[in-house]
Amino acid sequence: MIDAFLQLMNPSLLALTLAGVSLGIIWGALPGLSTTMAMGLLIGLSAGLSQEASICFMLGVYTGSVFGGAISAVLINIPGTPDAVPTMIEGHQLAQRGEGGQALGMSIAASFVGGSIGIVLLITLIPLILTFALNFRSWEMFWLAVIGIMVSGSMAAGSMPLKGWIAGWIGLLVSLVGLDSIHAVPRFTFGSFMLFDGVSYVAILIGLFGLAEILRTLPSKDTPTIPSKVGRLMPRFGLLMRFAPSAVRSGVLGTFIGAIPGAGANVASFLAYDIGRRRAKPEEKAKWGKGSYEALVCAETSNNANIGGSMLPTLALGIPGNAAAAALLAALTLKNVSVGPTIELDHPGLIYFIYGALIIANFMMYLAAFALIAPCVKLFSLPRGVLMPLIIPVCVIGAYAVKLSMFDVWVMFAAGAAGWLLTIFHFPVAPVVLGVILGPLADENLRRSLLVFDDKSIGFVLSQWIGTGLMICVSLVVIEGLLRAMRSAKGNDAEYAAQNLEGTRNV
Amino acid sequence: MKSEHVDEIKFEGEDAHAGYAAPFLDLIAAAFLLAIATLVVVASLLLPVPGELATAPGLLPFLTAVSLGGMAILLAVSAIQRRRTGTPLMMFAPGEVSEQMRAVPLAAAIAIYIAGLQWLAFQTHLQVAGVHYVLSAFEPLTILALSAIMRVYWGGPLLAIVAIATGWTLVLSIVFQKIFQIPLPGGF
Numbered sequence: 287m288i289d290a291f292l293q294l295m296n297p298s299l300l301a302l303t304l305a306g307v308s309l310g311i312i313w314g315a316l317p318g319l320s321t322t323m324a325m326g327l328l329i330g331l332s333a334g335l336s337q338e339a340s341i342c343f344m345l346g347v348y349t350g351s352v353f354g355g356a357i358s359a360v361l362i363n364i365p366g367t368p369d370a371v372p373t374m375i376e377g378h379q380l381a382q383r384g385e386g387g388q389a390l391g392m393s394i395a396a397s398f399v400g401g402s403i404g405i406v407l408l409i410t411l412i413p414l415i416l417t418f419a420l421n422f423r424s425w426e427m428f429w430l431a432v433i434g435i436m437v438s439g440s441m442a443a444g445s446m447p448l449k450g451w452i453a454g455w456i457g458l459l460v461s462l463v464g465l466d467s468i469h470a471v472p473r474f475t476f477g478s479f480m481l482f483d484g485v486s487y488v489a490i491l492i493g494l495f496g497l498a499e500i501l502r503t504l505p506s507k508d509t510p511t512i513p514s515k516v517g518r519l520m521p522r523f524g525l526l527m528r529f530a531p532s533a534v535r536s537g538v539l540g541t542f543i544g545a546i547p548g549a550g551a552n553v554a555s556f557l558a559y560d561i562g563r564r565r566a567k568p569e570e571k572a573k574w575g576k577g578s579y580e581a582l583v584c585a586e587t588s589n590n591a592n593i594g595g596s597m598l599p600t601l602a603l604g605i606p607g608n609a610a611a612a613a614l615l616a617a618l619t620l621k622n623v624s625v626g627p628t629i630e631l632d633h634p635g636l637i638y639f640i641y642g643a644l645i646i647a648n649f650m651m652y653l654a655a656f657a658l659i660a661p662c663v664k665l666f667s668l669p670r671g672v673l674m675p676l677i678i679p680v681c682v683i684g685a686y687a688v689k690l691s692m693f694d695v696w697v698m699f700a701a702g703a704a705g706w707l708l709t710i711f712h713f714p715v716a717p718v719v720l721g722v723i724l725g726p727l728a729d730e731n732l733r734r735s736l737l738v739f740d741d742k743s744i745g746f747v748l749s750q751w752i753g754t755g756l757m758i759c760v761s762l763v764v765i766e767g768l769l770r771a772m773r774s775a776k777g778n779d780a781e782y783a784a785q786n787l788e789g790t791r792n793v
Numbered sequence: 794m795k796s797e798h799v800d801e802i803k804f805e806g807e808d809a810h811a812g813y814a815a816p817f818l819d820l821i822a823a824a825f826l827l828a829i830a831t832l833v834v835v836a837s838l839l840l841p842v843p844g845e846l847a848t849a850p851g852l853l854p855f856l857t858a859v860s861l862g863g864m865a866i867l868l869a870v871s872a873i874q875r876r877r878t879g880t881p882l883m884m885f886a887p888g889e890v891s892e893q894m895r896a897v898p899l900a901a902a903i904a905i906y907i908a909g910l911q912w913l914a915f916q917t918h919l920q921v922a923g924v925h926y927v928l929s930a931f932e933p934l935t936i937l938a939l940s941a942i943m944r945v946y947w948g949g950p951l952l953a954i955v956a957i958a959t960g961w962t963l964v965l966s967i968v969f970q971k972i973f974q975i976p977l978p979g980g981f
Contacts, residue, residue, distance in 0.1 A: 334973040443811045448867055450811065452826060455861045459833060459854065466850035469843040473850055474836060497903070504946050505895030671947025676961050678903060678942070679935045682910070683969060686978040692911045695978060699907055703900055710893060711822045714811035729853045736847035771871075 290638035294646055299342045302335070303643065306346020307650045308658060313347070314354020314370075315662040316673060321351040321369075321551065322716075323499055325613030326491040327677070329620065330684025337621040342643045344617045348610055349401060349647040352551055352590055353655060356393040357662050360386055369551035369592075372559035372585035379577030392579055393586045394655045395526050396533060400587030401648035403537030404544065404594020409641055415602040419627035421752060422603075424735035429756035431728035434605040435721050436760055437546060440767045441553065442714035445774040447767030449713045457721020458728065460485055467730045480693045487722045488616050489685040489697040494715045495609065496681040497702025502709055504674040529583045532562050540588030544595020544607050551589035551608070558588030594644065601625050601637060604727065609716040612723050620688060817883045819872035823865045830862035899942065906938035909979075916980040927970060929980030935962040 294300070306328075313324040328347050332340040355370030360377030373393060380389035422430065435458060439450025463474045464484030475481040526533060536558035543554040562584030563574045570580050596607030604626035606612035618625055624632055685698035705715050739747050748754050814822075837851030837858060846852075876882055910930055917928045939958035943949065969975045 330975075331969075331973060334975045446812045446871075448864055448871070452861065452864050452868065455857055455864065458857050459829075459861070462854050462857070468848050469850055471841055471843065471850040473840060473854065474833075501896045501900055504899060504942075505892050669947055669949075672943060672949070672957060675939050675942040675946065676957075678906070679931075679939070679962065679965055682907065682978060683965065683975070687969075687973075687975045690976060692907075692978060695907050695910070699904060702903075706896060706900070709810050711818050712810055712812055712814035713822070732853055733848045736852075737845065740845065740847055 287638045287641065290635060290642040293338065293639060294342070294642045299338060300646070302339050303342040303346040303647050304650050304654065306343040307350035307647055307654050308346075310347040310350020310352075311354040311357070311651070311654055311658045312350075312662055312665065314351035315357040315658075316354075316665060316668075320495070320499070321348065321355075322609040322613060323495045324351045325610045325617075326488075326495040327680050327684045329488050329491065329613055329617045330687035332617055333620060333687045337623060338639065340617055340621050341640060342647070344614050345640070345643045346647045346650065348593055348614060349590075349644070349651045350654065352593060353394070353397040353586075353651055354662070355589075356397065356586060357390065357655075357659055358666060360389045360393060361663060361666070369555040369589040370585075371552070372555050373582060375575060376578050376581040376585070379575075380579075380582075383577060385577070389577075389579075389582060390659060392525060392582050394652060396583045396586035397590040397655070398648060398652040399526065399533050400537045400540060400590030401593060401644075401651065403534065403587065404541045404591035404597075405641065405644050405648065406594075407538065407541040407591075408594040408597050408644070411598060412602055412637065415598060416627060416630065419602050422627055423750075424731040424738065425747075425750055425753040426756060428728050428731040428735055429753055429760060430603060430605055431724040431731070432760055433756060433763065434599075434724050435717060435728075436763045436767075438720040439714070439717040440763055441546070442716045446712075446771055448771060450717050451767070453708065453713045453715065454717035454721040457718035457723075458725045459721075460490065460718075461487070461722045461725025462729060467726065468733055480691075484726075485697055485722070486685070486688060486691075486694045487719070488620070488688045489694040490701040490722050491613055491616060491719055492681050492684045493698040493701025493703075494705040494718060495613075496677060496684070497698060498705025498709065498715065500674050500677055500681075501702060501706040503670065506670070525579055526583060529580045532565075532580050533583050533587045535565075536562060536584040536588040537591040540591030541595035541598075543588070544592035545598040546607065551592040551610075554592040554595075555585040555589040558584045590648075597640070597644070601629060601640065602627065606720065606723065609719050612719050615723060813875075815883050816872040816876040816880055819868055819875075823869035823872065826865035826868070827862055830858045830865060833858035834862070895946075899946070902938065902942055902945075906934060909934045909938075911978075914979050914981060924971075926967075927976075927980060929977055931977040931979035932962055932966055934979060935965070 294303075309328070310321075310324055314321060324347050325344065328344065332343050335343060352369065356373045356377065359370035359374035360381050377386075377389040377393065380386065435454035436451060439452075439454040440447040441450070442453070443450030461484070463481055465471065465475075465482050466473055472482060539558050539561065540551070540554040543557060544551070559581060562581060563571060566574065566578075566580055570578060574581050592608075596611040599605040599607050600611045600615055602625075604615070604624070606615045615625060623636065629637055681698060681702070682695055685695045686692065688694060705718075708715055708718070833854055837854040840849070840851035840854075842849040842851070913930045913934065915930050919926045919928055936955070936958045939961065940951075940954050943954045943958065944951065947954070966977060969977055
C-alpha cells in the first residue's frame with residue numbers, strides 16, 4: 287500500500303487525477319451530462335495514457351462527476367446527474383433561503399465523508415470477496431455473468447423488468463459477434479473482417495450514453511437555465527457531525543447498493559434519502575423536502591460511497607457494479623488489465639494502486655469542488671443547443687481513438703441510434719452495456735464448463751454448491767421481477783395513462 | 794424532475810423512461826425482437842461445430858436467441874393484456890412526436906459528418922509559430938457540422954456560432970494531438 291502511495295505521488299499522476307476530478311466535477315455539474323456519459327466518452331481520451339495514468343484519470347472523473355451533480359442541483363434546481371435529485375429537492379430550498387453556499391459546503395463535506403466510507407469498506411471487504419471468489423470456476427463465472435445481466439435488467443427497468451432483461455440479452459447477442467474464443471469460428475460477421483474482432487464495447491458505450499443522450503435531449507425545447515448566486519461556501523463539518531449517524535448509515539448503504547450490479551448512485555441516493563426520512567427525529571423530519579441538511583447529508587454520502595461499492599464486484603469478480611463502473615472496466619481492459627478473482631496474481635499491487643488512486647481522488651474532489659463552483663455557475667448559462675453539439679466531436683474522437691478505426695465510429699453511431707430507439711420504446715440502456723461486457727465471459731465459461739461436465743451426472747453438476755447457489759439466485763431474480771411486474775402492472779398503467787392522457791392523442 | 798413533495802419522488806436516471814410504453818410500441822418491439830431472435834436461431838444452427846456440441850460456437854447465441862424470443866412473446870402478451878384492460882393503443886404526450894422527429898435530421902447530420910470524415914479524409918502538415926500541427930478533414934468538417942447543428946438547434950447569431958464551433962474544434966484538435974497524442978479522425 288505504501289509503495290502504491292509513493293507511486294501515486296508522481297506529479298504527473300497527481301496532475302492527471304486532478305484533471306480527471308476537475309473535468310468530472312464540471313461534467314457532472316452540467317445538466318444532462320451524467321457520470322456514465324463522462325466515463326464512456328473519456329475512455330477514448332485515456333486510450334493514449336499509460337495504465338497507471340489511465341486509472342488515476344478515470345477514477346478522478348468518476349469521483350468528480352458523482353459530486354458535480356450537486357452543484358447545479360443546489361444552485362439552479364436542475365440535477366447535473368440523476369443521483370443528485372434528492373440533493374436538488376433539499377439544496378435548492380436552502381439556496382432560496384440564501385443558504386446555497388452552506389448547502390454546497392455541506393454537500394462537499396458529505397460527499398467527501400461518503401467517498402471515504404466507500405473506500406474504507408472496499409479495502410476491508412475486498413480481501414474476503416477475493417478469497418471466496420478464488421473458488422469460482424467456469425460454471426460459477428458463467429452464472430455470475432448471467433446474474434450481472436439479469437440484476438442490472440431488473441434494477442434498470444423498474445416496474446417492467448422484462449424490458450431490462452431483453453435489453454441485457456440484446457447486449458449479450460451483440461457481444462457474440464466476431465471470432466469465437468474456443469474454435470475461432472466467425473460468428474455473425476457477414477464476411478466482414480472488421481467484425482472478426484467483435485464489436486468494440488467502448489464504441490457501444492459512447493454511443494449508448496453519449497450520442498443517444500444528445501439525440502434525446504438536443505431536440506427538446508425545454509430551456510431550464512436559471513443562473514443563481516452562490517454565496518459564501520462553508521464546509522459544514524460541525525453540522526455534519528450532528529448528522530454523523532445518518533452519514534455513516536447512508537455511506538454504508540450506498541456502498542452495499544453500489545456492489546449490486548445495475549444499482550447505481552441514483553438508487554443509493556434515493557434509498558438513503560428515503561430511509562433517512564423514516565429514521566429522522568420528528569423536528570428534522572418536518573424539514574424534509576423543505577430544505578433539510580440531514581437529507582442533504584443522506585443523499586450526498588450515499589451517492590459518493592457508491593463509488594467504492596461499485597468497485598467491489600468490478601475488481602473482485604469482473605462484474606461491474608453499475609454502468610459507470612462498466613466504463614472503468616472497459617478502460618482497464620484497454621490497458622490489458624484483467625480484473626476478477628485472480629487480479630492479485632495477474633497484476634500484483636494493482637489493487638493497492640487503485641485504492642490509493644481512489645483516496646487521492648476523494649481528497650482532490652474535496653479541494654477542487656470549492657475552486658470549481660464559480661466556473662460551473664458560468665457554464666450553466668450555456669444553452670443546451672450550444673452544449674450538446676459540442677459533445678458530438680468528443681463522441682467521434684472517443685470511439686475513433688481506441689483502434690483508430692472509422693468502423694468503430696460507425697458502430698458508435700449505430701449504438702447511439704439504437705439507444706435513442708430504445709428510449710422511445712421505453713427500454714433501459716444500461717443492461718445492454720452489461721450484456722456487451724459480460725457476454726464473452728458467459729460464452730467462454732459456459733462452453734468450458736459443459737466440456738468439464740460432459741460425462742458427469744446432473745447430481746455432480748448440482749453438487750457444485752456455489753454454481754447451484756448462483757443458479758438459485760438467478761431464479762429468485764426472475765421470480766421477484768415477475769412478481770413485481772404483476773403487482774405494479776395495474777398501478778403503472780393507471781399512472782402512465784394519467785401522465786400522458788392530458789392533452790394526449792389516443793387511439 | 795422537479796418535485797416539491799418528498800412523497801412524489803421517483804427514481805431518475807438515464808433509464809428513468811424505462812418501463813411501460815404504449816401497447817402499440819410494445820407490440821412493434823416484440824415483433825422486431827421475435828424476428829431478430831428467429832434470424833439468430835437460424836444463423837447459430839448454421840454455424841460449424843468443430844468439436845463437441847458442448848463447445849459449439851452457436852450454443853450461447855442459440856440459447857440467448859431462444860430466450861429472447863420467449864421474452865418477446867411475453868412482451869407482446871403483456872401489451873395485448875394491457876390493451877384489453879383499457880389502455881389506449883397509442884399515447885403521445887404533447888410535443889413528444891415532434892421532439893422525436895426533430896432528432897431524425899440531427900441523426901442524419903451526424904451521419905453525414907461521420908461519412909465526411911471517412912470519405913473526405915486528407916492531411917496537411919503545418920508549422921504554426923514553430924510548432925508542428927497536423928491539419929486534417931476533422932477541423933473543417935467539425936466546424937461546419939457544429940455550426941450547422943447549433944444554427945438549427947440553438948439559433949444564436951451566426952458569428953457567435955462559428956466562433957464557438959471554431960474555438961472548440963481547435964481546442965479538441967490541439968488537446969488530442971499535443972497532450973494525448975491521439976490522431977484525429979479525418980486524417981490518415
